[in-house]
Amino acid sequence: MSGRAPCVVSLRNLVKRFGATTAVDNVSLDVGEGEFLTFLGSSGSGKTTTLFIVAGFEDPTSGDVLVDGVSILDVPPHLRNIGMVFQRYTLFPHLSVFENVAFPLSVRRKPKAEIEAAVTDVLRLVRLETYADRRPNQLSGGQQQRVALARALVYRPRFLLMDEPLAALDKRLREEIQGEIRRIHQETGVTVLYVTHDQEEALRLSDRIAVFSHGRIEQIGTGSDLYNAPRSAFVGGFIGNSNFISCTVAEGGNDRCAIRMPSGQICAIRGSSPMATGQLVSLMIRPERIGLSTTASQAGPDCAIKVRICEATFLGESVSYKVTTEWGQSLAIREITGKSQDVPLNSGVDAYARWHSADTHIFAT
Amino acid sequence: MESAKAFRVPRRALWRAGAREASPAFLFLFLVFVVPLSSLLLRSVTDPVLGFGNYEHLLSDLTYGRVLLNTFMVATVVTIVTLLLGYPVAWLLVILPTRVSRWMLAIILLSMWTNLVARTYAWLVLFQRTGVINRMLMEIGLIDTPIPLIGNLAGVTIGMTYIMLPFIVFPLQSSLAAIDPAIMQVAAISGARPYQVFFRVLLPLSLNGICAGGLMVFVMALGYYITPALLGGTSTMMLAELIAVQVQSLLNWGLGSAAAFILLAVTLALYALYARGLGLGRIR
Numbered sequence A: 001m002s003g004r005a006p007c008v009v010s011l012r013n014l015v016k017r018f019g020a021t022t023a024v025d026n027v028s029l030d031v032g033e034g035e036f037l038t039f040l041g042s043s044g045s046g047k048t049t050t051l052f053i054v055a056g057f058e059d060p061t062s063g064d065v066l067v068d069g070v071s072i073l074d075v076p077p078h079l080r081n082i083g084m085v086f087q088r089y090t091l092f093p094h095l096s097v098f099e100n101v102a103f104p105l106s107v108r109r110k111p112k113a114e115i116e117a118a119v120t121d122v123l124r125l126v127r128l129e130t131y132a133d134r135r136p137n138q139l140s141g142g143q144q145q146r147v148a149l150a151r152a153l154v155y156r157p158r159f160l161l162m163d164e165p166l167a168a169l170d171k172r173l174r175e176e177i178q179g180e181i182r183r184i185h186q187e188t189g190v191t192v193l194y195v196t197h198d199q200e201e202a203l204r205l206s207d208r209i210a211v212f213s214h215g216r217i218e219q220i221g222t223g224s225d226l227y228n229a230p231r232s233a234f235v236g237g238f239i240g241n242s243n244f245i246s247c248t249v250a251e252g253g254n255d256r257c258a259i260r261m262p263s264g265q266i267c268a269i270r271g272s273s274p275m276a277t278g279q280l281v282s283l284m285i286r287p288e289r290i291g292l293s294t295t296a297s298q299a300g301p302d303c304a305i306k307v308r309i310c311e312a313t314f315l316g317e318s319v320s321y322k323v324t325t326e327w328g329q330s331l332a333i334r335e336i337t338g339k340s341q342d343v344p345l346n347s348g349v350d351a352y353a354r355w356h357s358a359d360t361h362i363f364a365t
Numbered sequence B: 001m002e003s004a005k006a007f008r009v010p011r012r013a014l015w016r017a018g019a020r021e022a023s024p025a026f027l028f029l030f031l032v033f034v035v036p037l038s039s040l041l042l043r044s045v046t047d048p049v050l051g052f053g054n055y056e057h058l059l060s061d062l063t064y065g066r067v068l069l070n071t072f073m074v075a076t077v078v079t080i081v082t083l084l085l086g087y088p089v090a091w092l093l094v095i096l097p098t099r100v101s102r103w104m105l106a107i108i109l110l111s112m113w114t115n116l117v118a119r120t121y122a123w124l125v126l127f128q129r130t131g132v133i134n135r136m137l138m139e140i141g142l143i144d145t146p147i148p149l150i151g152n153l154a155g156v157t158i159g160m161t162y163i164m165l166p167f168i169v170f171p172l173q174s175s176l177a178a179i180d181p182a183i184m185q186v187a188a189i190s191g192a193r194p195y196q197v198f199f200r201v202l203l204p205l206s207l208n209g210i211c212a213g214g215l216m217v218f219v220m221a222l223g224y225y226i227t228p229a230l231l232g233g234t235s236t237m238m239l240a241e242l243i244a245v246q247v248q249s250l251l252n253w254g255l256g257s258a259a260a261f262i263l264l265a266v267t268l269a270l271y272a273l274y275a276r277g278l279g280l281g282r283i284r
């Protein structure tokens, strides 16, 4: 984070209940100046509700929202000076692109010349300056969302809320506009709170990601933090691909412990937290951290299990394997082509899946 | 390609097929609408003598002019008042939880389904000099002597407003329900005060419903008969009453027909205006 820099937005123990369901469960976080922070989580995990509380469309059951250190809960939405882009297309259908973007300034009764200059500027920023006279229904979905972004930026709000703005677009367009959003974020330096359920999008855009699950933040950190040091099995499974193996602790310890694989085989692992003997744990290994070889005894990786290749798919830069362990579990392995010494292994072949114990993540279950 | 071609039925053929299916309806309309209407039109320009005498008479005579004025005034006031009263009701129907709004809808419908004459007589009872309304107003000391609510335009307007309310609520409700709430939220977060959200977003987006409902009420009010006949007086006669009197009592078919035709012409003109406005206003 940006060190001692003051926080633009701070959520303090935010809770929102709808009857019996708790949509937001004790969420606290700080967003720094110019930061791009993404809420990542599956459907119904409370991302929109959190954003709506910040926008002022919902009141929290308890907790507080601070902007520049001051609570804004008593400020109505139209005075909060926040920009917002929704998932659905929300351009005013009866206004042209220009009038849509001018709307926030016109309701603020800005002089005409100023409005005109600002709208032209921001339309140039989203590269739609030639579309000013069009009606919203004469625009593609991607263009509509860019106009919506322009409308949210034109009055230089304190920060920007974006609730899955690209969810309705197809993949190619989505990637294109992700690039635009990145560029606009860099050019304007605006602070952004972004919501998505697409981990790739989150990784591509964000400075930091808050992983939401059941209304809680499971973990918050940079993309590589979340990928390389997930704090829970949920985060490990949510960000990137992963293999989970249910094991028991054969011999506990503070920093090292011996893990009994389902096959009975023992592996020595360096654990992040103390493990008690007999505890049920789940091991997580990323597919690209596992190597395949036909022999067990080789220098390097210190964990090895016997597997049978089920499926080998050549993907150009890598080969993707699906293998079955002795206990019948299927694992995914991804080997960079050219790195491994042998030719791609064929399905039906027995081999050893090997990895470094340091690449193993251990989660209590 | 081939199948696409096979599906492209010539327009003429479609027309012909459709016309065959619809011909009973057309015939019915022809018999009960076009024929009598034509004969009425004919009568209006021929009845006592050939020419536009009936129309001249209607438009120049002060008494008839007054009836026309009454008619348009009542229709305009009723339309405006129902719009003002109906808009919030329609809005409530849209934003209230379904359970509550269903009850509201049921109440509105129930009043619509109650016999029109019965409802109008009910107003008669309420509006009398010794009726509930006058007695209540006197009780709370707002007035000393009963105010006349029957036999003048006030009673007619109140009675008609009440009857027309559902006809404005339903079109308004459907056009308000079609507006995405997120559009209002985006307006608010962009800095629009509540009244700005209303005048700049909600109102323009519900203009369709306002026009449709307003036109319906206005046109219905123009030709309304029962309420003005029961609650109004001779000085507040409206066009439909005039037609009835001319035809039933005075057997003056020519003048009655001419009056009916003026009504029809106004209605059609209004409809044309509305259709044109919609065509222009359509966001295409």
Ligand SMILES: Nc1ncnc2c1ncn2[C@@H]1O[C@H](COP(=O)(O)OP(=O)(O)OP(=O)(O)O)[C@@H](O)[C@H]1O
Pocket: A018, A021, A022, A023, A041, A042, A043, A044, A045, A046, A047, A048, A049, A050, A197
């Ligand atoms: N107005 C409401 N009334 C009742 N329950 C609600 C309401 N709004 C949200 N919820 C519930 O709160 C939970 C969180 O919803 P929310 O919309 O915040 O999820 P989300 O993370 O944005 O999901 P998505 O990715 O589908 O948009 C859900 O279980 C939802 O059903």
Ligand SMILES: [Mg+2]
Pocket: A047, A048, A049, A163
């Ligand atoms: Mg959502």
